[in-house]
Amino acid sequence: MSLRFALLGLLSDQSMSGYDLTKRFEQSMGNVWPARHSQIYPELNKLNKEGLIEIVAEGPRGRKEYRATEDGRAAVHHWLTEIPTEWSIRSEPMLRSFFLWMLSPEEARTYLRDYRTWFQQRLDGYNEIKQYWTPETEGEKASRVVLEAGVYQAEAAIAWANWALEQYGDTRDSDA
Template structure:
Protein backbone atom coordinates (compact mmCIF):
# COMPACT_ATOMS: atom_id res chain seq x y z
CA UNK A 1 0.00 0.00 0.00
CA UNK A 2 2.76 2.57 0.58
CA UNK A 3 3.42 2.81 -3.19
CA UNK A 4 -0.11 4.00 -3.88
CA UNK A 5 0.12 6.52 -1.07
CA UNK A 6 3.52 7.76 -2.20
CA UNK A 7 2.07 8.30 -5.68
CA UNK A 8 -1.02 10.01 -4.29
CA UNK A 9 1.17 12.30 -2.20
CA UNK A 10 3.38 13.27 -5.13
CA UNK A 11 0.34 13.81 -7.36
CA UNK A 12 -1.27 15.95 -4.65
CA UNK A 13 1.73 18.27 -4.82
CA UNK A 14 1.49 18.81 -8.59
CA UNK A 15 0.85 16.83 -11.79
CA UNK A 16 3.41 14.27 -12.95
CA UNK A 17 3.64 11.76 -15.75
CA UNK A 18 4.41 8.13 -15.03
CA UNK A 19 7.93 8.75 -16.33
CA UNK A 20 8.36 11.73 -13.96
CA UNK A 21 7.19 9.62 -11.03
CA UNK A 22 9.54 6.77 -11.94
CA UNK A 23 12.45 9.22 -12.13
CA UNK A 24 11.53 10.67 -8.75
CA UNK A 25 11.65 7.19 -7.25
CA UNK A 26 15.05 6.59 -8.84
CA UNK A 27 16.49 9.91 -7.66
CA UNK A 28 15.06 10.39 -4.18
CA UNK A 29 12.17 8.28 -2.93
CA UNK A 30 13.99 5.13 -4.00
CA UNK A 31 16.25 5.67 -1.02
CA UNK A 32 13.34 4.79 1.26
CA UNK A 33 10.88 2.94 -1.00
CA UNK A 34 11.65 1.36 -4.34
CA UNK A 35 9.28 1.14 -7.27
CA UNK A 36 9.97 -0.06 -10.77
CA UNK A 37 8.64 1.54 -13.93
CA UNK A 38 6.06 -1.23 -14.34
CA UNK A 39 4.93 -0.97 -10.71
CA UNK A 40 4.39 2.78 -11.03
CA UNK A 41 2.36 2.45 -14.25
CA UNK A 42 0.32 -0.48 -12.89
CA UNK A 43 -0.55 1.48 -9.76
CA UNK A 44 -1.41 4.62 -11.77
CA UNK A 45 -3.91 2.56 -13.74
CA UNK A 46 -5.52 1.28 -10.54
CA UNK A 47 -5.64 4.74 -8.98
CA UNK A 48 -7.27 6.19 -12.08
CA UNK A 49 -9.94 3.43 -12.17
CA UNK A 50 -10.65 4.09 -8.47
CA UNK A 51 -11.08 7.82 -9.15
CA UNK A 52 -8.15 8.78 -6.92
CA UNK A 53 -6.19 10.38 -9.77
CA UNK A 54 -7.12 11.88 -13.13
CA UNK A 55 -5.37 12.74 -16.37
CA UNK A 56 -4.89 16.51 -16.48
CA UNK A 57 -2.78 16.76 -19.62
CA UNK A 58 -1.35 14.79 -22.51
CA UNK A 59 1.80 15.15 -24.51
CA UNK A 60 3.99 13.59 -27.15
CA UNK A 61 4.10 9.80 -27.54
CA UNK A 62 1.01 9.29 -25.40
CA UNK A 63 2.43 10.99 -22.32
CA UNK A 64 -0.21 11.54 -19.65
CA UNK A 65 0.10 13.93 -16.75
CA UNK A 66 -1.79 12.84 -13.67
CA UNK A 67 -2.98 14.73 -10.62
CA UNK A 68 -4.63 13.54 -7.45
CA UNK A 69 -8.35 14.13 -7.20
CA UNK A 70 -9.87 15.44 -3.98
CA UNK A 71 -10.66 11.81 -3.13
CA UNK A 72 -7.02 10.87 -3.80
CA UNK A 73 -5.65 13.63 -1.63
CA UNK A 74 -8.15 12.66 1.10
CA UNK A 75 -6.97 9.03 0.87
CA UNK A 76 -3.31 10.05 1.24
CA UNK A 77 -4.22 12.22 4.23
CA UNK A 78 -6.34 9.45 5.76
CA UNK A 79 -3.45 7.02 5.38
CA UNK A 80 -1.09 9.41 7.18
CA UNK A 81 -3.52 10.07 10.01
CA UNK A 82 -5.09 6.67 10.58
CA UNK A 83 -2.46 4.03 9.92
CA UNK A 84 0.77 3.10 11.62
CA UNK A 85 3.78 2.42 9.42
CA UNK A 86 5.06 -1.11 9.15
CA UNK A 87 8.13 -1.46 11.34
CA UNK A 88 9.27 -4.76 9.85
CA UNK A 89 12.46 -4.16 7.95
CA UNK A 90 14.66 -6.61 6.13
CA UNK A 91 18.27 -5.54 6.18
CA UNK A 92 20.43 -8.03 4.31
CA UNK A 93 23.72 -6.20 4.99
CA UNK A 94 23.16 -6.47 8.76
CA UNK A 95 21.98 -10.08 8.43
CA UNK A 96 25.36 -10.77 6.86
CA UNK A 97 27.07 -9.13 9.85
CA UNK A 98 25.43 -11.70 12.12
CA UNK A 99 27.17 -14.36 10.04
CA UNK A 100 30.61 -12.76 9.62
CA UNK A 101 32.10 -15.28 12.01
CA UNK A 102 31.86 -17.82 9.16
CA UNK A 103 34.46 -15.87 7.16
CA UNK A 104 38.15 -15.48 7.66
CA UNK A 105 38.86 -12.34 9.73
CA UNK A 106 40.34 -10.45 6.78
CA UNK A 107 37.25 -11.25 4.69
CA UNK A 108 34.99 -10.02 7.49
CA UNK A 109 36.96 -6.80 7.83
CA UNK A 110 36.87 -6.29 4.06
CA UNK A 111 33.09 -6.69 4.13
CA UNK A 112 32.78 -4.09 6.90
CA UNK A 113 35.08 -1.73 5.00
CA UNK A 114 32.94 -2.11 1.86
CA UNK A 115 29.88 -1.30 3.95
CA UNK A 116 31.64 1.81 5.27
CA UNK A 117 32.58 2.86 1.75
CA UNK A 118 29.06 2.29 0.39
CA UNK A 119 27.51 4.33 3.20
CA UNK A 120 30.15 7.05 2.84
CA UNK A 121 29.29 7.28 -0.86
CA UNK A 122 25.57 7.55 -0.08
CA UNK A 123 26.32 10.13 2.60
CA UNK A 124 28.28 12.24 0.10
CA UNK A 125 25.35 12.04 -2.33
CA UNK A 126 22.91 13.16 0.39
CA UNK A 127 25.24 15.97 1.47
CA UNK A 128 25.32 17.30 -2.10
CA UNK A 129 21.52 17.14 -2.28
CA UNK A 130 21.24 18.99 1.04
CA UNK A 131 23.68 21.66 -0.13
CA UNK A 132 21.59 22.38 -3.22
CA UNK A 133 18.18 22.03 -1.55
CA UNK A 134 15.66 24.83 -2.04
CA UNK A 135 13.05 25.48 0.63
CA UNK A 136 10.11 27.03 -1.14
CA UNK A 137 7.11 24.97 -0.04
CA UNK A 138 5.83 22.68 2.69
CA UNK A 139 6.26 19.67 0.37
CA UNK A 140 9.89 20.59 -0.33
CA UNK A 141 10.53 21.20 3.37
CA UNK A 142 9.06 17.79 4.26
CA UNK A 143 11.35 16.19 1.69
CA UNK A 144 14.33 18.04 3.20
CA UNK A 145 13.40 16.71 6.64
CA UNK A 146 13.33 13.18 5.18
CA UNK A 147 16.72 13.86 3.58
CA UNK A 148 18.07 14.86 6.99
CA UNK A 149 17.04 11.45 8.31
CA UNK A 150 19.03 9.87 5.49
CA UNK A 151 22.05 12.05 6.27
CA UNK A 152 21.99 11.08 9.92
CA UNK A 153 21.45 7.38 9.24
CA UNK A 154 24.30 7.25 6.72
CA UNK A 155 26.64 9.08 9.12
CA UNK A 156 25.74 6.57 11.81
CA UNK A 157 26.36 3.64 9.44
CA UNK A 158 29.78 5.01 8.47
CA UNK A 159 30.75 5.42 12.14
CA UNK A 160 29.38 1.96 12.99
CA UNK A 161 31.23 0.25 10.12
CA UNK A 162 34.51 1.91 11.13
CA UNK A 163 33.95 0.84 14.74
CA UNK A 164 32.95 -2.69 13.69
CA UNK A 165 36.01 -3.18 11.47
CA UNK A 166 38.30 -1.99 14.27
CA UNK A 167 36.50 -4.16 16.84
CA UNK A 168 36.65 -7.21 14.59
CA UNK A 169 40.40 -6.73 14.32
CA UNK A 170 40.67 -6.56 18.11
CA UNK A 171 38.49 -9.63 18.60
CA UNK A 172 40.63 -11.55 16.10
CA UNK A 173 43.84 -10.54 17.90
CA UNK A 174 42.34 -11.63 21.23
CA UNK A 175 41.36 -15.02 19.78
CA UNK A 176 44.84 -15.44 18.28
CA UNK A 177 46.42 -14.48 21.59
CA UNK A 178 44.27 -16.96 23.51
CA UNK A 179 45.07 -19.76 21.09
CA UNK A 180 48.82 -19.36 21.45
CA UNK A 181 48.79 -19.00 25.21
Protein backbone atom coordinates in the same frame (compact mmCIF):
# COMPACT_ATOMS: atom_id res chain seq x y z
CA MET B 1 -0.48 -0.80 0.11
CA SER B 2 2.49 1.52 0.59
CA LEU B 3 3.24 2.05 -3.08
CA ARG B 4 -0.15 3.52 -3.83
CA PHE B 5 0.19 6.03 -1.02
CA ALA B 6 3.69 6.90 -2.10
CA LEU B 7 2.36 7.69 -5.58
CA LEU B 8 -0.66 9.48 -4.20
CA GLY B 9 1.52 11.56 -1.90
CA LEU B 10 3.92 12.55 -4.64
CA LEU B 11 1.02 13.45 -6.93
CA SER B 12 -0.50 15.54 -4.16
CA ASP B 13 2.52 17.80 -4.26
CA GLN B 14 3.22 18.03 -7.97
CA SER B 15 1.66 16.73 -11.14
CA MET B 16 3.87 14.13 -12.78
CA SER B 17 3.94 11.34 -15.34
CA GLY B 18 4.72 7.71 -14.68
CA TYR B 19 8.10 8.32 -16.21
CA ASP B 20 8.79 11.20 -13.82
CA LEU B 21 7.64 9.08 -10.88
CA THR B 22 9.89 6.24 -11.97
CA LYS B 23 12.86 8.59 -11.91
CA ARG B 24 11.79 9.75 -8.47
CA PHE B 25 11.87 6.17 -7.27
CA GLU B 26 15.29 5.69 -8.80
CA GLN B 27 16.49 8.57 -6.65
CA SER B 28 15.16 9.86 -3.35
CA MET B 29 12.08 7.69 -2.90
CA GLY B 30 13.87 4.52 -3.84
CA ASN B 31 16.13 4.86 -0.83
CA VAL B 32 13.23 4.10 1.47
CA TRP B 33 10.73 2.40 -0.82
CA PRO B 34 11.99 0.87 -4.07
CA ALA B 35 9.65 0.47 -7.06
CA ARG B 36 10.10 -0.14 -10.79
CA HIS B 37 8.14 1.26 -13.67
CA SER B 38 6.51 -2.15 -14.18
CA GLN B 39 4.83 -1.69 -10.82
CA ILE B 40 4.21 2.03 -11.12
CA TYR B 41 2.32 2.15 -14.44
CA PRO B 42 -0.34 -0.45 -13.56
CA GLU B 43 -0.83 1.18 -10.14
CA LEU B 44 -1.35 4.58 -11.77
CA ASN B 45 -4.03 3.11 -14.02
CA LYS B 46 -5.74 1.56 -11.01
CA LEU B 47 -5.56 4.81 -9.06
CA ASN B 48 -6.98 6.65 -12.04
CA LYS B 49 -9.90 4.23 -12.40
CA GLU B 50 -10.62 4.62 -8.70
CA GLY B 51 -10.73 8.38 -9.06
CA LEU B 52 -7.84 8.98 -6.67
CA ILE B 53 -5.73 10.59 -9.38
CA GLU B 54 -6.62 12.33 -12.65
CA ILE B 55 -4.89 13.17 -15.90
CA VAL B 56 -4.10 16.88 -16.10
CA ALA B 57 -2.10 16.94 -19.32
CA GLU B 58 -0.96 14.76 -22.18
CA GLY B 59 2.36 15.24 -23.88
CA PRO B 60 4.52 13.78 -26.61
CA ARG B 61 5.09 10.01 -26.80
CA GLY B 62 1.86 9.25 -25.00
CA ARG B 63 3.01 11.04 -21.87
CA LYS B 64 0.24 11.36 -19.31
CA GLU B 65 0.63 13.77 -16.46
CA TYR B 66 -1.32 12.93 -13.32
CA ARG B 67 -2.25 14.74 -10.14
CA ALA B 68 -4.05 13.55 -7.02
CA THR B 69 -7.73 14.34 -6.68
CA GLU B 70 -9.32 15.56 -3.46
CA ASP B 71 -10.24 11.93 -2.71
CA GLY B 72 -6.65 10.94 -3.34
CA ARG B 73 -5.27 13.48 -0.90
CA ALA B 74 -7.86 12.40 1.68
CA ALA B 75 -6.72 8.80 1.24
CA VAL B 76 -3.14 9.79 2.05
CA HIS B 77 -4.28 11.71 5.09
CA HIS B 78 -6.29 8.73 6.27
CA TRP B 79 -3.32 6.43 5.76
CA LEU B 80 -1.01 8.72 7.70
CA THR B 81 -3.30 9.27 10.64
CA GLU B 82 -5.46 6.14 10.94
CA ILE B 83 -3.48 3.20 9.58
CA PRO B 84 -0.87 1.93 12.05
CA THR B 85 2.69 2.28 10.83
CA GLU B 86 4.62 -0.84 9.93
CA TRP B 87 7.73 0.03 11.95
CA SER B 88 9.92 -2.91 11.03
CA ILE B 89 12.20 -2.36 8.09
CA ARG B 90 13.89 -4.66 5.59
CA SER B 91 17.62 -4.28 5.20
CA GLU B 92 19.78 -6.75 3.33
CA PRO B 93 23.03 -5.07 4.41
CA MET B 94 22.14 -5.65 8.07
CA LEU B 95 20.94 -9.18 7.37
CA ARG B 96 24.33 -9.96 5.84
CA SER B 97 26.05 -8.54 8.89
CA PHE B 98 24.54 -11.31 10.99
CA PHE B 99 26.65 -13.79 9.08
CA LEU B 100 30.02 -12.07 9.01
CA TRP B 101 31.27 -14.72 11.42
CA MET B 102 31.14 -17.18 8.52
CA LEU B 103 33.76 -15.18 6.64
CA SER B 104 37.47 -14.87 7.26
CA PRO B 105 38.39 -11.70 9.18
CA GLU B 106 39.77 -10.19 5.99
CA GLU B 107 36.57 -10.97 4.05
CA ALA B 108 34.49 -9.52 6.87
CA ARG B 109 36.56 -6.36 6.85
CA THR B 110 36.12 -6.09 3.08
CA TYR B 111 32.37 -6.24 3.54
CA LEU B 112 32.42 -3.63 6.31
CA ARG B 113 34.60 -1.32 4.25
CA ASP B 114 32.19 -1.65 1.31
CA TYR B 115 29.38 -0.92 3.73
CA ARG B 116 31.12 2.19 4.99
CA THR B 117 32.00 3.34 1.48
CA TRP B 118 28.43 3.00 0.33
CA PHE B 119 27.10 5.11 3.16
CA GLN B 120 29.94 7.62 2.79
CA GLN B 121 28.92 8.10 -0.83
CA ARG B 122 25.29 8.50 0.22
CA LEU B 123 26.37 11.08 2.77
CA ASP B 124 28.45 12.97 0.22
CA GLY B 125 25.49 12.94 -2.16
CA TYR B 126 23.15 14.20 0.54
CA ASN B 127 25.51 17.01 1.46
CA GLU B 128 25.82 17.93 -2.19
CA ILE B 129 22.04 18.15 -2.47
CA LYS B 130 21.79 20.16 0.74
CA GLN B 131 24.15 22.72 -0.74
CA TYR B 132 22.67 23.18 -4.15
CA TRP B 133 18.98 22.40 -3.81
CA THR B 134 16.41 24.90 -2.69
CA PRO B 135 13.09 23.21 -1.86
CA GLU B 136 10.12 25.02 -3.34
CA THR B 137 6.88 23.10 -2.92
CA GLU B 138 5.59 21.92 0.45
CA GLY B 139 6.47 18.39 -0.54
CA GLU B 140 10.03 19.40 -1.30
CA LYS B 141 10.37 21.13 2.04
CA ALA B 142 9.27 17.91 3.76
CA SER B 143 11.69 15.96 1.56
CA ARG B 144 14.41 18.21 2.90
CA VAL B 145 13.50 17.00 6.40
CA VAL B 146 13.71 13.38 5.23
CA LEU B 147 17.03 14.13 3.57
CA GLU B 148 18.31 15.10 6.98
CA ALA B 149 17.19 11.71 8.29
CA GLY B 150 19.35 10.17 5.59
CA VAL B 151 22.28 12.21 6.85
CA TYR B 152 21.74 11.06 10.44
CA GLN B 153 21.34 7.44 9.35
CA ALA B 154 24.39 7.51 7.09
CA GLU B 155 26.56 9.05 9.80
CA ALA B 156 25.39 6.38 12.24
CA ALA B 157 26.05 3.64 9.68
CA ILE B 158 29.59 4.90 9.10
CA ALA B 159 30.28 5.20 12.81
CA TRP B 160 29.01 1.67 13.34
CA ALA B 161 31.08 0.30 10.47
CA ASN B 162 34.20 1.85 11.97
CA TRP B 163 33.38 0.35 15.34
CA ALA B 164 32.66 -3.05 13.75
CA LEU B 165 35.92 -2.91 11.80
CA GLU B 166 37.76 -2.56 15.07
CA GLN B 167 35.94 -5.64 16.34
CA TYR B 168 37.12 -7.51 13.29
CA GLY B 169 40.69 -6.42 13.84
CA ASP B 170 40.97 -3.52 11.45
CA THR B 171 43.91 -1.21 11.96
CA ARG B 172 43.28 1.53 9.43
CA ASP B 173 40.62 4.12 10.04
CA SER B 174 39.28 5.11 6.65
CA ASP B 175 39.24 4.18 2.99
CA ALA B 176 38.41 5.77 -0.36
